[in-house]
Amino acid sequence: MSFEKITEQPSLYDHLEERSVGELLADINREDKKVALAVEKVIPRIEKLVSQVIPRMQKGGRIFYLGAGTSGRLGVLDASEIPPTFGMPNTVVIGLIAGGETALRNPVENAEDDTTAGWNDLLAHQVNDKDTVIGIAASGTTPYVIGALREARKHGILTASICSNPNAPLSQEADIAIEMIVGPEFVTGSSRMKSGTGQKMILNMISTTTMIKLGRVKGNRMVNMQLSNAKLVDRGSRMVMEELGLGYEHAKRLLLFHGSVRKAVEAYRSGEPKGE
Template identity: 85%
Template sequence: MSFIKITEQPSLYDDLENKSVDELLTDINREDQKVALAVEKAIPQIEKLVSQIIPRMQQGGRIFYMGAGTSGRLGVLDASEIPPTFGMPNTLVIGLIAGGDKALRNPVEKAEDDMEAGWKELQAYDINEKDTVIGIAASGTTPYVIGALREARKHGILTASISSNPDSPLSQEADIAIEIIVGPEFVTGSSRMKSGTGQKMVLNMITTSTMIKLGRVKGNRMVNMQLSNAKLVDRGTRMIMDELGLDYEQAQRLLLLHGSVKKAVDAYKADR
């Protein structure tokens, strides 16, 4: 039986150019509401993945995202948000996109069609069995991603896939296949829409839950966030005020002295 791409099936809506702006927005929103439900169905697979990532990262392992186009950009985006949010080095969650950083802003022709490029890029990072490679491709057919997962798996590295088509070629290459079946896109084939939204949700779930279990969150707060702007310094100051019962000036002085909420609180308590 031939592989059918749900992501390429005709939209449930037609004559889009004749719809009012209100109708367009309402219909897009109606479709978007299906995404969270599709992600919910994949929670068992996401849990399986996160449960295997945590012990690997505790031993110094890393997460590598591999993708092309929208999928690649979302992987790079999630990876780039880990250092400021959780105070982790930028070497622990790494996003690789077909065509390199240039492809973040401009399409690079045929880059995603190179079956060998992804694995070559991973080798440059001295990838090993403590690491995890997560391939992202709405279609589930992107050669750049498939090739990377195939080789990684051959080398005993944990692999996972995130796609929007069931039983795709990409799923066949992954130890853990996460399939977010969101249905046809509002604009036929435009997987930057529901598929992209679903991918972003899953990536948030993977890294956020992993970072929490690695001790980068206390209670419900980002106690290891980087103090990279005034807003974050203010947020950290208020966290310390709540935790230690200090006034604003005392809390801010302590925060700036130690560089993070966690270090500031630990140091203050150690002196008592």
């Protein structure tokens, strides 16, 4: 199959510097509307991936996101939001970026071109066959990601890829390839735009659905969220209030004593109402 690099095709818009601010914003928004539709088309692929991730995680497996540049930053971002949102340890979903911590804020020259660095980064976390490695690269050609997926697959680790080009080299290295085709970027080649938006949506879908099926959500509530600020303590107190029919202050004391909505509700219902 031929490989068409849509991410490098010319923008559908030209003479951008001559357009008004309003025109630029409207045109960017017009392009952004295409992203959700592109993601919708790959839901069956995302479903296939999540359905295989869940049983692995139930046996102690982890998710690794692997990327360079914008793709790497988005993986790190999604991973970093799992502990506060779902109360999971930061060792369950791990984001790795070419060039390491420095690359989160500043470009690291040639980091993405090293075909062995990605696998070495995984080895540093003792990656094993219960884990899932998800490579993210808009172009589908990033050596750091391709090399890591190739080695992971050799070691019997479930691999998946997220890219924005059909039949990309990265897809050939993945057990489950997710090719989200959003078309040329508004600024030619700037995959931080539509491709990045689509990647963020897909990562949200993967992690949120997985956490729900692992029991980290009850009803539609984040009952395991970390109580890391006043807003979240207030939200949690109101959840306990509504679930148990208690007054706000009683609910808040109960919540703070047990540390999570789930634990507070379970303790109260078991006949051990602490935090009086």
